[in-house]
Amino acid sequence: xxxxxxxxxxxxxxxxxxxxxxxxxxxxxxxxxxxxxxxxxxxxxxxxxxxxxxxxxxxxxxxxxxxxxxxxxxxxxxxxxxxxxxxxxxxxxxxxxxxxxxxxxxxxxxxxxxxxxxxxxxxxxxxxxxxxxxxxxxxxxxxxxxxxxxxxxxxxxxxxxxxxxxxxxxxxxxxxxxxxxxxxxxxxxxxxxxxxxxxxxxxxxxxxxxxxxxxxxxxxxxxxxxxxxxxxxxxxxxxxxxxxxxxxxxxxxxxxxxxxxxxxxxxxxxxxxxxxxxxxxxxxxxxxxxxxxxxxxxxxxxxxxxxxxxxxxxxxxx
Amino acid sequence: xxxxxxxxxxxxxxxxxxxxxxxxxxxxxxxxxxxxxxxxxxxxxxxxxxxxxxxxxxxxxxxxxxxxxxxxxxxxxxxxxxxxxxxxxxxxxxxxxxxxxxxxxxxxxxxxxxxxxxxxxxxxxxxxxxxxxxxxxxxxxxxxxxxxxxxxxxxxxxxxxxxxxxxxxxxxxxxxxxxxxxxxxxxxxxxxxxxxxxxxxxxxxxxxxxxxxxxxxxxxxxxxxxxxxxxxxxxxxxxxxxxxxxxxxxxxxxxxxxxxxxxxxxxxxxxxxxxxxxxxxxxxxxxxxxxxxxxxxxxxxxxxxxxxxxxxxxxxxxxxxxxxx
Numbered sequence: 001x002x003x004x005x006x007x008x009x010x011x012x013x014x015x016x017x018x019x020x021x022x023x024x025x026x027x028x029x030x031x032x033x034x035x036x037x038x039x040x041x042x043x044x045x046x047x048x049x050x051x052x053x054x055x056x057x058x059x060x061x062x063x064x065x066x067x068x069x070x071x072x073x074x075x076x077x078x079x080x081x082x083x084x085x086x087x088x089x090x091x092x093x094x095x096x097x098x099x100x101x102x103x104x105x106x107x108x109x110x111x112x113x114x115x116x117x118x119x120x121x122x123x124x125x126x127x128x129x130x131x132x133x134x135x136x137x138x139x140x141x142x143x144x145x146x147x148x149x150x151x152x153x154x155x156x157x158x159x160x161x162x163x164x165x166x167x168x169x170x171x172x173x174x175x176x177x178x179x180x181x182x183x184x185x186x187x188x189x190x191x192x193x194x195x196x197x198x199x200x201x202x203x204x205x206x207x208x209x210x211x212x213x214x215x216x217x218x219x220x221x222x223x224x225x226x227x228x229x230x231x232x233x234x235x236x237x238x239x240x241x242x243x244x245x246x247x248x249x250x251x252x253x254x255x256x257x258x259x260x261x262x263x264x265x266x267x268x269x270x271x272x273x274x275x276x277x278x279x280x281x282x283x284x285x286x287x288x289x290x291x292x293x294x295x296x297x298x299x300x301x302x303x304x305x306x307x308x309x310x311x312x313x314x315x316x317x318x
Numbered sequence: 319x320x321x322x323x324x325x326x327x328x329x330x331x332x333x334x335x336x337x338x339x340x341x342x343x344x345x346x347x348x349x350x351x352x353x354x355x356x357x358x359x360x361x362x363x364x365x366x367x368x369x370x371x372x373x374x375x376x377x378x379x380x381x382x383x384x385x386x387x388x389x390x391x392x393x394x395x396x397x398x399x400x401x402x403x404x405x406x407x408x409x410x411x412x413x414x415x416x417x418x419x420x421x422x423x424x425x426x427x428x429x430x431x432x433x434x435x436x437x438x439x440x441x442x443x444x445x446x447x448x449x450x451x452x453x454x455x456x457x458x459x460x461x462x463x464x465x466x467x468x469x470x471x472x473x474x475x476x477x478x479x480x481x482x483x484x485x486x487x488x489x490x491x492x493x494x495x496x497x498x499x500x501x502x503x504x505x506x507x508x509x510x511x512x513x514x515x516x517x518x519x520x521x522x523x524x525x526x527x528x529x530x531x532x533x534x535x536x537x538x539x540x541x542x543x544x545x546x547x548x549x550x551x552x553x554x555x556x557x558x559x560x561x562x563x564x565x566x567x568x569x570x571x572x573x574x575x576x577x578x579x580x581x582x583x584x585x586x587x588x589x590x591x592x593x594x595x596x597x598x599x600x601x602x603x604x605x606x607x608x609x610x611x612x613x614x615x616x617x618x619x620x621x622x623x624x625x626x627x628x629x630x631x632x633x634x635x636x637x638x639x640x641x642x643x
Contacts, residue, residue, distance in 0.1 A: 022535060030535035034430055040422035041439065044507045048446045051457045120353030128347050129354070142357050146558065147625040148618060149565015151592040152364060155614035158599070160367040181360055188357065193516075214346035235448065242450025245567035245592065249599050269452045273568055276459055285460075289453045296448045304441070 055289045062094055062287025070095025072255040072271065073284075080280025092280075096288055098257045102172060102265040103295065106251065107241040109176035109261060110183055114240075115233045118187025119222075125188070126195040127217050139192075145185035153181040154246035162250055170252030172265040178246035183236045190232025194225040227306070234303030238296045244269035268292040364618060372612035374605055383612065389578050389594075391602070396609040398616060400578035404495065404590040405617070408570060409563035411499025411584070416506045416563075417556045423507070424514035428521075429540055440515065447508035455569035458501040463573060466500070467492030470585045490585035493575030498590070501573055502566055506559040513558060517551030518544060557628035561621050567592035591617045 022030075073092045083089040121142070129135025157178040162169035198221050206216040222229070244267075252264030253274070271288045275281030369376075376383060379396045386397030423443070427436045470490035477483035490496075521544050529539040545552075575587025576597065591613050599610050 022533070026535055026538065030537040033537035033540070037422045037426035037430060040419045041426055043419050044423055044504070044511070045442070047504045048442075048449070048508070050461075051449065051454060052446075054457055054461055055453060117353045117356055120350045121357060124347070124350035124354040128350060135354075138354050138357065141361055144622050144625045145357055145361055147561035147565075147621050147628075148361075148364070149561070149567070149592060149621055151565060151567040151595060152368070152614050152618045152621075155368055155595065155599070155611055156360075156364040159371040159611060160363060163371065181364075184360065185357055188354070212340070212343045214343045217346070235444075238448040242448065242452070244450070244452040245596060248567075248596055269450055269568075272452045272456055273572075276456055276572065282460060285456055289450075289456050292450055293453060296450065297445050300445055300448045304444070 052293070055286060055293055058283075058286035059288075059290025062096075062283055063290065064094070066093055067096050067287060067291075068100065069097050071257060072096060072098055072266070074255050076275075076281055076284060077279045084279075094284065094287065096268070096271070096284070096291060098254060099266045099268045099271045099288060100291060100295075101257060101259070102251070102267040103241055103269070103292070105261060106172050106175045106179060106247070106265070106267055107237060109172065110179035110240050111233075111237050113176065113180040114183035114236070115187055118184050118233070118236075119191050119229060121184075121188040122191035122195055123217055123222075126192050127213065127221065142185045142188050146189060148185075149245070150178075150182050150243050151245035151248075153178045154249050156181065157246070158249040168262070170250060170264050172251060172258075172261045172263075175247045175251035175265065175267070176261075178250050179240040179243060182243065182246055183240050186236040186239065187233055190236065191225075191229045194228030194232060195221060197228065198224045230306050231303050234299055234306070238299045238303075241299065242269060242292060242296050244273050248273070268295070365615075368611055368615045368618065372608050372615050375608035375612045378605060379609070383609070384616075387578065387580055391598075391606045391609075394605060396605070396612075398591070398609075398613055400580050401589055401591040401594055401613060402616070402620075403580045404574065404578070404588040405564055405592070405620075407495045407584070407588070408499040408502060408574065408590060409560055411496060412502035412506060412563040413556065413560050415500070415503035416510055416559055419503075420507050420510035420555070420559070421514050421552055423511045424518050425540060425544070427511075427515055428518040429526075429536065429544065440512075443508045443511050443515075447512050449505075449508075451505055451566055451569045454501055454505050455572040458497065458569060459572040462501065463492040463497060466490070466494075466497050470494065470496065474585060485582045486584055488583035488585055491575065491587060493573055493587050494585045495574065495588045496584045498570045498574040498588075499584075501569055502563045505566065505569065506562050509562060510555045510559040513555035514548075514552055517548045517555060520551070521547045554628065557624065560624060560628075564621055564624065565592055565617065567596045571596045591620075 070093050072095055075090050076092055079089045079092050121138075125135050125139055125142075129138065157174050161174050161177065202220050202224060203216055206220045207213075211219070247267050247270050251267060251270065253270070254264050254266050258265050268288045268291055272285045272292070275285040275288070375396055378394075383396055383398060385399065386395075387399035387403075388395045388397045389400065423439075427439050427443075431439060467490055470487070470492070474487050474489055477487050525543045525547065526539055529543045530536075534542060570590045571593035574590055574593055576589055576593070577587040578589040578594070579586070581588075595610050595613050595617075599607065602610055
């Protein structure tokens with residue numbers, strides 16, 4: 001018995017059999033369906049490839065040492081206007097370090113809050129609550145919370161935190177809280193799905209050795225599912241890192257680097273949003289978009305790598 | 319070979335002796351329980367905190383808040399109907415386009431593609447699912463909008479003689495319900511696909527191979543075994559996409575056009591609930607701010623209703639598939 005489940009191997013092709021024995025109508029329907037499925041891939045892939053291509057081609061020119069070390073320029077629109085009216089444009093130093101740092105800080109804090117709580121919640125649902133009434137209610141509301149729009153999380157933290165603390169309310173902490181609200185149900189549900197894949201034989205075997213349930217959970221069940229849990233959590237992190245709406249009302253705005261988690265901050269996503277409509281801001285928006293995409297893609301790929309590694313370990317252990 | 323533990327022995331093991339982890343087990347259970355309950359606490363917190371701050375708008379505008387479509391902060395008139403309309407229209411467009419495409423891709427990956435091809439597609443889809451919505455918004459606003467304006471206007475000209483289509487597809491500036499719906503659909507395709515894929519993977523290989531062994535074609539196996547087995551999960555995946563579409567803020571704020579109106583022309587500018595909040599909440603105060611927060615409350619309630627309906631639907635499908643088995 002292996003601890004991780006792999007997808008079933010696809011059955012060998014039997015098209016040669018089909019051509020000989022199956023009626024024309026059924027064969028045509030089969031071909032049409034297969035073709036549609038293949039074409040649907042293009043429907044999705046073309047716009048997505050287009051987005052990536054445009055972001056890379058327009059954003060790449062922004063990436064330099066300044067981009068990762070300097071503050072965000074505040075003279076972009078005045079420089080663009082000066083150029084428009086024939087005056088000497090001011091030199092603009094394109095930096096994005098405050099927003100890069102802000103995104104990393106806010107996402108990290110949100111993860112520290114949401115991931116452990118989410119995993120614990122999933123453990124309750126799958127290992128203790130199971131199909132009991134309360135667990136079913138909890139599962140239902142977790143699903144409901146997954147469906148709650150991210151902007152509502154932003155409004156929630158705005159009403160519950162920012163308004164209450166007034167001028168000091170907007171901060172990286174407030175943004176992280178909003179993102180944590182967003183991540184929590186995602187982590188709970190993805191972790192629970194993974195825990196459900198762990199075969200009951202493992203739990204029974206552990207129980208048969210006289211191991212208490214909580215030790216079984218921490219030493220057997222969670223390690224067996226760690227690949228999937230990490231993967232799910234990382235996807236939640238990637239989603240949070242790219243979110244704009246929860247941060248709009250919660251983190252404020254700065255253009256200079258701000259290290260502490262208190263006080264106003266900025267993030268890549270909000271920089272993209274605010275620079276799109278600003279005169280001369282488009283290059284900044286494209287550069288920030290490229291940076292954000294790379295960050296998110298790296299997170300996702302690292303998640304896949306970790307997932308693969310841990311899956312092998314769990315396999316070998318069993 | 320599976321060994322079924324004797325129920326009595328298993329029951330005995332469940333009850334830990336007092337010294338041996340019984341107390342630790344109870345503490346751990348309580349910890350996990352608290353984390354689970356946190357979800358309920360946060361949900362209740364959202365409902366209470368936002369409703370409380372939105373109350374001035376609800377009480378001053380009364381029922382008009384929900385039944386009129388005049389939104390004029392300067393005159394203190396707050397009717398949200400146009401925003402609700404916009405949100406429903408764009409998310410409907412997005413879901414109608416995205417769901418068939420997503421499920422088809424998921425089927426392709428799980429049923430047709432060679433394992434190596436499937437791996438590549440899965441990785442691409444996972445990476446693309448992570449592309450932030452603000453990036454889609456940036457692309458939609460700066461790159462796609464001018465192109466869509468040409469397409470929409472040519473299409474509107476082409477159907478200008480046909481009664482119903484003429485009403486639905488009129489002249490466009492590029493910012494429109496349809497632009498928002500189209501880009502939203504692209505955005506939710508990878509999300510619905512990746513969930514659908516996981517759902518389709520749970521179909522037992524024996525069921526599928528059994529159908530194939532009985533002489534079913536690939537498509538017949540999909541229709542008779544794979545889809546019935548996974549319908550509930552696919553509905554869930556689609557509903558997640560719907561929820562994402564309804565609540566999507568930044569992308570919609572950039573491409574819908576910011577003019578609250580209820581018109582049948584899908585190519586006309588509109589406004590949606592989340593986008594009007596995103597644009598104005600930071601600069602608002604007093605009743606206006608309360609009215610915007612009230613929109614958030616409505617969005618919250620709306621998405622919860624959608625999810626409840628979705629869960630009901632999933633329950634029905636699950637019962638049906640159990641009955642068939």
